[in-house]
Amino acid sequence: MRATVIHGPNDIRVEEVPDATVRNPTDAVVRVVSACICGSDLWAYRGVAKREPGQRIGHEFLGVVEATGADVTSVRVGDLVVAPFVWSDGVCDFCREGLHTSCPHGGFWGSAGSDGGQGEAVRVPYADGTLVRLPAEAAGDERLLAAMLALSDVMSTGHHAALAARVRPGVTVAVVGDGAVGLCGVLAAKRLGAEQIIALGRHTARTDIARAFGATDVVAERGEAAIAAVRELTKGQGAHAVIEAVGTEQSMRTAISIARDGGAVGYVGVPHGGSAGVDIGQMFGRNVAVGGGVAPARAYIPELLADVLDGTIDPSPVFDRVVGLDEVPEGYRAMDERTALKVRIAF
Numbered sequence: 001m002r003a004t005v006i007h008g009p010n011d012i013r014v015e016e017v018p019d020a021t022v023r024n025p026t027d028a029v030v031r032v033v034s035a036c037i038c039g040s041d042l043w044a045y046r047g048v049a050k051r052e053p054g055q056r057i058g059h060e061f062l063g064v065v066e067a068t069g070a071d072v073t074s075v076r077v078g079d080l081v082v083a084p085f086v087w088s089d090g091v092c093d094f095c096r097e098g099l100h101t102s103c104p105h106g107g108f109w110g111s112a113g114s115d116g117g118q119g120e121a122v123r124v125p126y127a128d129g130t131l132v133r134l135p136a137e138a139a140g141d142e143r144l145l146a147a148m149l150a151l152s153d154v155m156s157t158g159h160h161a162a163l164a165a166r167v168r169p170g171v172t173v174a175v176v177g178d179g180a181v182g183l184c185g186v187l188a189a190k191r192l193g194a195e196q197i198i199a200l201g202r203h204t205a206r207t208d209i210a211r212a213f214g215a216t217d218v219v220a221e222r223g224e225a226a227i228a229a230v231r232e233l234t235k236g237q238g239a240h241a242v243i244e245a246v247g248t249e250q251s252m253r254t255a256i257s258i259a260r261d262g263g264a265v266g267y268v269g270v271p272h273g274g275s276a277g278v279d280i281g282q283m284f285g286r287n288v289a290v291g292g293g294v295a296p297a298r299a300y301i302p303e304l305l306a307d308v309l310d311g312t313i314d315p316s317p318v319f320d321r322v323v324g325l326d327e328v329p330e331g332y333r334a335m336d337e338r339t340a341l342k343v344r345i346a347f
């Protein structure tokens with residue numbers, strides 16, 4: 001089969017690799033129908049996150065079950081399924097608590113020795129604990145497939161940030177980051193009943209999506225000017241809930257600074273650049289909570305899927321380009337250069 005392989009910084013190739021097969025009785029093999037490139041893949045692409053040359057890449061995919069191990073009971077050959085960006089056993093203490101990302105049997109697609117999502121097929125460990133079945137009639141509906149693919153990471157991550165930021169009906173929310181996760185954070189905040197949603201971003205194509213997702217205000221400024229602009233929009237108080245979806249010191253500093261006293265920051269941007277953005281003194285004096293982290297997407301997919309299927313939310317507009325498998329390296333380039341927001345791979 002063919003799959004995307006990372007050989008080093010800026011060196012993404014599509015190559016022939018060994019076929020995905022059932023190795024353990026709890027495995028399934030999924031033939032990928034739709035996958036995508038994540039903003040977090042760019043950290044590896046840019047060489048900031050280290051990878052062994054030859055590692056697979058990609059952690060968001062949906063597809064059709066092609067084979068199952070003897071112990072798999074929740075999915076059958078032919079089922080349309082989506083995978084969260086981490087696999088998990090579904091039965092341990094952490095999985096039962098909804099923190100599947102801490103599963104001792106869990107792991108990340110594309111880690112050394114495992115298949116990545118940006119390939120023709122994927123061996124799925126712990127298929128019962130990992131995969132979520134999708135309605136068969138969704139096959140062929142490209143918009144719906146795109147919306148459901150977003151559940152594997154960006155929509156679930158935006159939702160996690162909104163929960164960590166304690167979004168609730170009637171509050172003011174600010175979203176730092178105009179990537180796919182930030183935009184999904186807007187959609188999640190709207191879904192949870194936020195009244196005012198301030199999106200920070202300067203790319204019109206992206207802030208237009210933010211507005212379509214429910215943003216009531218857009219702040220194009222950065223740094224101190226952004227902080228002042230958010231305060232201006234919130235009676236000088238700041239936002240009850242702040243979603244941080246970038247992962248830099250600057251974005252974290254901005255997020256904490258625009259939180260209202262007694263408010264909360266939900267951070268889901270993968271941290272790169274240390275923790276200097278976290279001003280404990282400011283958090284103490286103003287009672288600002290900071291929570292979040294890697295999103296247990298598996299815990300959220302069933303609930304969010306129901307809302308995708310009944311039309312309550314549609315995250316599909318975050319995908320603004322579709323490529324075939326052979327054009328994946330071009331897709332990385334486009335996202336790195338920010339000429340594409342999020343690239344979907346159709347097989």
Ligand SMILES: [Zn+2]
Nearest residue numbers: 089092095103
């Ligand atoms: Zn577990």
